[in-house]
Amino acid sequence: MKQFLVFVKKEFLHIWRDSRTLFILIWMPVVQIVLYGFALTNEVKNSKIAILDESQDEATTVIIDRIDASRYFQVIKHLHSYKEIEATFRQGKVRMVIVFPQGFRNDLLHTHHAQIQLIADATDPNTANTLTNYASSIINDYQETLDRDLKLPYRINAQVRMLYNPELKGAYNFVPGVMALVLMLVCAMMTSMAIVREKEMGTMEVILVSPLKPFRIIIAKTIPYLLVSMLNIASILLLSVYALDVPIAGNLSLLLGESILFTITSLSIGILISNSVKTQQAAMFTSMMSLFLPTLLFSGFLFPVENMPIALQIISNIVPAKWYYIIVKQVMIKGLGIQYVWKETLILVGMTAGLLAISIRNFKIRLE
Amino acid sequence: MRSLKFLLQKELRQITRDPSIFRILFIMPMIQLLILPLAADYEIKNINLGVVDQDHSEYSRKLVNKIISSGYFRLRDYSSSFPHALHSIEQDKTDLILEIPAHFERDLVQDNEATLFVAVNAINGVKAGLGGAYIQGIIKDYNQVVRTQWIQYPKFNPQATIEVTSSDWYNPNMNYRVFMVPGILVMLVTMIGSSFAASNIVREKEMGTIEQINVTPIKKYEFILGKLIPFWMLAITVLTVGLIIARLVYSIIPLGHYLTIYIFASIYLLAVLGLGLLLSTYAQTQQQSMLVSFFITMIFNLLSGLYTPIESMPEWAQWITKFNPVSYFIEVMRMVMLKGSGLSDIKYHILAVIGFAVFFNGWAVLNYKKRSI
Numbered sequence: 001m002k003q004f005l006v007f008v009k010k011e012f013l014h015i016w017r018d019s020r021t022l023f024i025l026i027w028m029p030v031v032q033i034v035l036y037g038f039a040l041t042n043e044v045k046n047s048k049i050a051i052l053d054e055s056q057d058e059a060t061t062v063i064i065d066r067i068d069a070s071r072y073f074q075v076i077k078h079l080h081s082y083k084e085i086e087a088t089f090r091q092g093k094v095r096m097v098i099v100f101p102q103g104f105r106n107d108l109l110h111t112h113h114a115q116i117q118l119i120a121d122a123t124d125p126n127t128a129n130t131l132t133n134y135a136s137s138i139i140n141d142y143q144e145t146l147d148r149d150l151k152l153p154y155r156i157n158a159q160v161r162m163l164y165n166p167e168l169k170g171a172y173n174f175v176p177g178v179m180a181l182v183l184m185l186v187c188a189m190m191t192s193m194a195i196v197r198e199k200e201m202g203t204m205e206v207i208l209v210s211p212l213k214p215f216r217i218i219i220a221k222t223i224p225y226l227l228v229s230m231l232n233i234a235s236i237l238l239l240s241v242y243a244l245d246v247p248i249a250g251n252l253s254l255l256l257g258e259s260i261l262f263t264i265t266s267l268s269i270g271i272l273i274s275n276s277v278k279t280q281q282a283a284m285f286t287s288m289m290s291l292f293l294p295t296l297l298f299s300g301f302l303f304p305v306e307n308m309p310i311a312l313q314i315i316s317n318i319v320p321a322k323w324y325y326i327i328v329k330q331v332m333i334k335g336l337g338i339q340y341v342w343k344e345t346l347i348l349v350g351m352t353a354g355l356l357a358i359s360i361r362n363f364k365i366r367l368e
Numbered sequence: 369m370r371s372l373k374f375l376l377q378k379e380l381r382q383i384t385r386d387p388s389i390f391r392i393l394f395i396m397p398m399i400q401l402l403i404l405p406l407a408a409d410y411e412i413k414n415i416n417l418g419v420v421d422q423d424h425s426e427y428s429r430k431l432v433n434k435i436i437s438s439g440y441f442r443l444r445d446y447s448s449s450f451p452h453a454l455h456s457i458e459q460d461k462t463d464l465i466l467e468i469p470a471h472f473e474r475d476l477v478q479d480n481e482a483t484l485f486v487a488v489n490a491i492n493g494v495k496a497g498l499g500g501a502y503i504q505g506i507i508k509d510y511n512q513v514v515r516t517q518w519i520q521y522p523k524f525n526p527q528a529t530i531e532v533t534s535s536d537w538y539n540p541n542m543n544y545r546v547f548m549v550p551g552i553l554v555m556l557v558t559m560i561g562s563s564f565a566a567s568n569i570v571r572e573k574e575m576g577t578i579e580q581i582n583v584t585p586i587k588k589y590e591f592i593l594g595k596l597i598p599f600w601m602l603a604i605t606v607l608t609v610g611l612i613i614a615r616l617v618y619s620i621i622p623l624g625h626y627l628t629i630y631i632f633a634s635i636y637l638l639a640v641l642g643l644g645l646l647l648s649t650y651a652q653t654q655q656q657s658m659l660v661s662f663f664i665t666m667i668f669n670l671l672s673g674l675y676t677p678i679e680s681m682p683e684w685a686q687w688i689t690k691f692n693p694v695s696y697f698i699e700v701m702r703m704v705m706l707k708g709s710g711l712s713d714i715k716y717h718i719l720a721v722i723g724f725a726v727f728f729n730g731w732a733v734l735n736y737k738k739r740s741i
Contacts, residue, residue: 020656024663031667039685040676043493047679089537090709092699095679115531122536123706124547127677132534133501139532156476156511157483160500162490163457173492193655201574280654281389281567288559288662289396297407302675304495306414308407326460333491336458 003212007220014194015224025190029182029232030239036174037244044130049096050077050088059105063116063142067098072134089121096120096131108146164333171244176328177301179236180321183259184266184295186229189287191222191270196283199274214363222267229263249335258331258341261348262324266291268355269320275362295321323347371586375594383598389564397556397606401613404552405545415499418445418453418462425473427514431484434510435466440502457489464488464499476514538706549618550701551674553610557633558640558694559665561603565644566661568595569736570651589733596641596729603637604630614705623708629701632714636697636721642728643693649735668694693724 015022049067053060068075077094079085088094099117107114118135120128165172195218198204207217233256240246248255269291277283296302298316305316316322323344330336330344338345383389417435421428436443445462447453453465467485476482486503490496539546572578581591611629614620622629644661651657671678671685672694678686689695696717703709711718 018653018656020651021653021659024659028663031663032670035667035670035685039681040670041680043680044677045680047677090703090707090713092703092707092709092713113531115533118532118534120534120536121707122539123702124677125536125539125544128536128539130498132536136532136534155481156507156514157481158486158504158507159483160486160488160504162488162496162500165490165493165496169493172490190655190659193658197653197655280658281564281571284563284567284654284658284662285396288563289400293400293404297404303407304492306416312403312407329491330458330460334458340459 003210004216004220007212007217008223011194011221011224015228025186025228026231026235028185029178029236032178032182033175033236033239033244036178037171037240040174044127044134045071046074047072047095047127047131048076048093049073049098049131050079050085050094051075052079052082052085052097052099054102055100055104055106057105059108059114060100063100063139064098066142067135067138070134070138072131085119094121095127096135098135169244169246171240171246172333173301175236175240175244175246176325176332177299179233179259179328180262180299180301180325181292181295182232182236183229183263183324184269184291184321185287186232187222187225187263187266188270188273188291189284190228191225191267192273192277192283192287193280194225195221195271195274196277196280199278200280215360218271218360218363222271225270226260226263226267229266230260233259246333248332250331251337254338255328255331258324258327258345258348261345261352262320262327265320265324265348265352265355268352268359271359271363272355275359294319298322299325301325320348320351323351371584372590372594375586375590376597379594379598383602393560393602393606394609397560398609398613400556401549401552401610402617405549405618413440415441415464415495415502416444416462417441418447418456418465419443420447420450420453420465420467422448422470423468423472427473427476428468431468431507431510432466435503435506438502438506440499454487457487460489462489463495464503466503477518545618546620546706547702548674549614549620550705551672551698553607553614554694554697554701555669555672555674556610557603557607557637558668558697560606561599561637562640562644562665563658563661564602565595565599565641566647566651566657567654568599569645569648570654570657573652574654588736592645592729592733592736595645596638599641599644600634600637603641604633607633620705622705624704624710628704628709628711628714631711632697632700632704632718632721635718635725636693639693639721639724639728642725642732646728646732646735649732665694668692671695672698674698693721696720 015025051064053064064075067073073096077088079088079097082099085097088097097119099119101115101117104114104116116139118132120132122128198207208214210217212220237248237255241248270287273283273286273290277286298305298312298319299321300316305313305322308316327341327344327348330341419432421432432443435441441464445453445456447456450465450467453462453467456462457465465485465487467487469483469485472482472484484507486500488496488500569578572581586594607630611626643664647661647664648657651660667688671681671689671692673689674694678689678695681689700709700714700717703714
């Protein structure tokens with residue numbers, strides 16, 4: 001036991017004395033939370049648009065003012081001919097052009113029918129869709145003020161209620177995702193690199209001839225990273241509660257327990273990777289390509305899994321982060337208890353046991 | 369100049385004789401480019417719908433049918449009461465509940481007004497917002513259908529209507545892949561280029577081979593160039609492979625010129641590799657340099673406009689994007705490939721990356737010291 005503790009201490013000093021690495025390990029989750037929480041949103045606001053107004057009358061001026069005043073749009077350019085539209089889009093600034101044909105107000109007052117054309121830069125389809133929707137609804141509002149006296153019969157009202165996240169904040173979705181991402185990164189990537197480093201530097205030889213069992217050497221390697229990731233979970237949770245106003249609706253100890261479970265899963269993946277590569281570069285790239293990106297993609301926090309082709313949906317099931325993400329979402333955001341997440345928990349436990357068994361069996365005691 | 373030639377020879381041999389580098393450089397990006405765009409699809413469809421129909425009338429059935437046939441929703445749950453339906457939201461079986469209260473049809477016909485209740489699981493705000501908007505749109509359409517059944521509209525429409533037509537340029541099929549593939553390619557080229565460059569000089573430090581270089585008459589700038597050029601060539605190759613995949617697999621044929629992309633990419637890569645080398649001159653261990661470069665490229669990638677539009681970001685984040693080479697390349701890629709922009713449209717972007725390239729490489733040359741401390 002004493003030997004073991006000496007080893008743990010050695011590993012600690014490795015991290016502790018590398019102040020740059022430590023700095024990043026501790027600040028990484030903070031920066032991620034701040035970026036995801038404040039900077040990254042799919043919400044459309046202040047989109048730059050251009051106007052091609054060929055009638056320039058009272059009605060078009062009112063509509064343009066309304067659009068400009070809304071928080072979604074910002075009119076930055078007035079065009080004078082149809083030809084300019086293409087050039088404006090090509091310079092890449094403008095997201096949408098609104099075209100009013102000649103005699104707009106006249107048509108509206110006399111034939112009761114006028115036209116507006118919205119031309120969206122659909123290179124980004126979702127933004128284009130959203131902008132078109134917003135602009136149409138502003139125009140609709142204007143139209144309704146014209147028809148105020150006409151009350152339409154047979155009206156169906158739809159009352160929409162947003163559960164769990166009434167303000168539709170992105171943070172509710174991102175916080176669980178960032179937790180999965182950071183834990184995966186710190187544990188798997190850093191552990192695999194730390195072990196491979198000993199191989200690369202030749203110090204593995206020294207360790208292997210020590211009286212400590214190989215199994216314990218590995219455990220000693222992982223303990224400091226386990227503690228760093230606990231620290232990261234704490235900072236993520238504190239930030240999300242106090243800075244992002246995402247409350248922890250469920251049981252805190254359940255959440256922490258699940259996080260420790262996932263940390264152990266990630267650590268065992270790190271050990272597995274370190275067994276199969278020889279250089280730190282390879283360890284880093286293998287972790288990045290086989291863990292970081294799949295976590296980003298398949299956990300479901302950036303892209304909806306249910307839209308993916310069936311083959312990818314099946315693949316997503318072997319990504320441990322997906323299950324952890326589901327658990328955190330259920331426990332932290334929805335406030336549900338263990339009876340709702342026992343299946344996911346069992347899957348994680350199974351994966352961890354399997355990974356640990358494989359990686360310990362494959363750990364080479366002999367140098368090649 | 370002769371010594372530069374030898375340096376290049378050394379670096380290229382080092383790269384070509386390491387099979388794992390080849391694997392990482394070519395096979396992985398290819399897999400990424402084949403899988404990522406399939407997964408990176410923001411389009412919201414297949415929303416799981418739960419229905420609580422307490423009216424059991426012809427109208428309620430028609431409404432539900434209309435919603436399902438819209439293609440956005442899948443009926444997953446049909447429960448008798450709201451608490452039951454809520455339970456299925458809690459278990460993530462459904463995303464959205466439509467509750468049709470009792471006497472819906474009667475209220476609508478007799479009182480001229482009836483109310484429906486919709487509850488959306490809003491943890492994913494974007495999905496909830498769009499789902500709510502879709503269902504409201506469908507209900508509105510349905511409302512119009514009911515109305516025309518009951519009212520004979522006069523021939524001359526008393527209601528002033530503004531017809532809004534919309535057209536989607538550059539991507540009329542609203543294909544998300546067309547948007548994502550160029551951006552993902554930029555991300556891959558950047559990650560590979562910068563992390564290889566970042567770990568390279570440190571590797572020599574860690575292995576001790578830098579001592580051998582330091583005692584040769586190689587000049588500082590020659591050393592940096594000797595490191596820069598091979599990785600530059602590798603990254604350009606990765607870009608080429610990526611463009612070929614984009615063309616063959618996703619049939620994305622750039623509207624602009626490939627030449628424009630290459631001109632921009634060659635300057636951009638100098639900047640990104642320069643940043644990697646700069647980090648490399650500071651770091652002491654590979655773990656350190658890779659972690660730092662990973663950290664920086666992660667911030668660059670997140671704030672690049674690849675995942676979320678830049679103009680939605682708060683002011684301070686938009687300022688950061690101005691100092692982020694990745695955001696320039698992603699914008700240029702999308703402009704050239706999808707909109708056919710030419711060199712004159714991207715002249716400011718080019719100037720910006722030239723600035724980055726000079727800055728990072730200059731700093732790297734200054735910071736590389738041949739004397740060991």
